[in-house]
Amino acid sequence: MSRPLPEQHAPVILMGITGGVAAYKAVDAASRLKKAGYTVQVAMTEAATRFISPLTFAAVTGHRVMTTMFPDPSESNGNDLYPHLYPSTSADIFIVMPATANILAKLAHGEGADPVSVSALSLPPSCKRIFCPAMNVEMWKQDVVQDNARHLEDRGWIRLGPDHGLLACGMEGAGRMVEPHEVVDYVQNLLRKQHALSGKHVLIFSGPTREHLDPVRFISNESSGRMGKALADEAQACGASVTFITGPVDQALLPLGSHIHTHEVTSAQEMLEAGEQQVDQADIVIFAAAVADYQAVTVSSEKTAKNDDEFNLALKNTPDIAATLAGKKKKDQVFVGYALQSGEGLHEAHDKMQRKKFDYILLNHPESMGAQQAAYTMLSPTLPEPQVWGMLDKRAVASRLFEALVTSR
Secondary structure, three states: OOOOOOHHHOOEEEEEEOOOOOHHHHHHHHHHHHHOOOEEEEEEOOOHHHOOOHHHHHHHHOOOEEOOOOOOHHHOOHHHHOOOOOOHHHOOEEEEEEEOHHHHHHHHOOOOOOHHHHHHHOOOOOOEEEEEEOOOHHHHHOHHHHHHHHHHHHOOOEEOOOEEEEOOOOOEEEEEOOOHHHHHHHHHHHHHHOOOOOOOEEEEEEOEOOEEOOOOOEEOOOOOOHHHHHHHHHHHHOOOEEEEEEOOOOHHHOOOOOOEEEEEOOOHHHHHHHHHHHHHHOOEEEEOOEOOOEEEOOOOOOOOOOOOOOOOOOEEEOOOHHHHHHOOOOOOOEEEEEEEOOOOOHHHHHHHHHHOOOOEEEEEOHHHOOOOEEEEEEEOOOOOOOEEEEEEEHHHHHHHHHHHHHHHO
16 A cells, blocks of 8 residues: 655544444554555544544554543643544544444534534535445434435535445344445545546436336336446546436435536436537536337327237337437547446447447446446457456446546546
8 A cells, every 4th residue: 555645744534433333444444544644533422432442543543532522621732622623624534434323413414412523513625524324224224314314415425335234233234334445445546536527527327217108117127326326426526527317216326416416317318308408518428327228119198908918019219329429529528338248248349339439338247237246347449458347346447437537638
């Protein structure tokens, strides 16, 4: 792991540790960040000290740990007398891990009831805010918890996780905190690229489309929109403004943030029309949507009654969004596509890249639809040979893609 700068000039990472079993993972993250050359400070809630000792964090960071908002004046001087201001006012990145349901509620509603939530209220506007949810799967699924997490994302906070897996309580599901190395990798990438696309506009097509047969039946596919969300989050992290055009997906999988503008559509025709209105302003256009290939020749305005006779369905092609917009592509625009193939697919992906004037194309396979991880291969006319990425989390796929886009500009 490289050391970016001597500590006196290094970015300041403030970690907010709360009362969850996963607090032990935060020690590893703090240690890794310190070894990477960053200045690491820690604030802990009282509940967090029940799970891990403040002395442990002090030992791995080399700094005093804030555990109370009211230090003893006889033992404090200077900035130590103002724990609600220091070190939060000088933080470059603020990480809450584990982010319990309790701290999410406090952060979402601007409460200052402990060293972690008070620190959050004193952060400078330039500080990047990250939270790593960790809790029981049933707690995470509660509407109020989802609302609080979504509210934070809408205010520009970056959410990492939770992952799906075996939890400390014995249950299995979403609620497991992301691993320390993932947090550290994300922080390092964030600091390296946070201004890489400042002033740029990224247009992203995401999710499935639904081609209705009648008011209740439609043709669609298993796309979840996870890839599109990861791309939008990554573009925003690079400093770009994002227009996000998506078919029907779970609301929890919509990207949020002050620089992301979302347009929800249903059909391929609606997605095309939305794209035609936005494409001229875009510097980078990413076609990650799983657009249905066919639509009904005739759409019934009433629910079609079931009968015992054979049902014949006449279909026609949906509009080819990428091909249509490729006809409007400007010289300085970058187009990125996806090729979903059931076989090896390299020839098909290369042919699609040429036909649709893609500058990059990512080859993936049917098992990627709806999954958190999948195997990807990147092709580009500028690459001497395909780059085989193998199995990656979709966040990592987005990160690699934007690294290539930033490097090529």
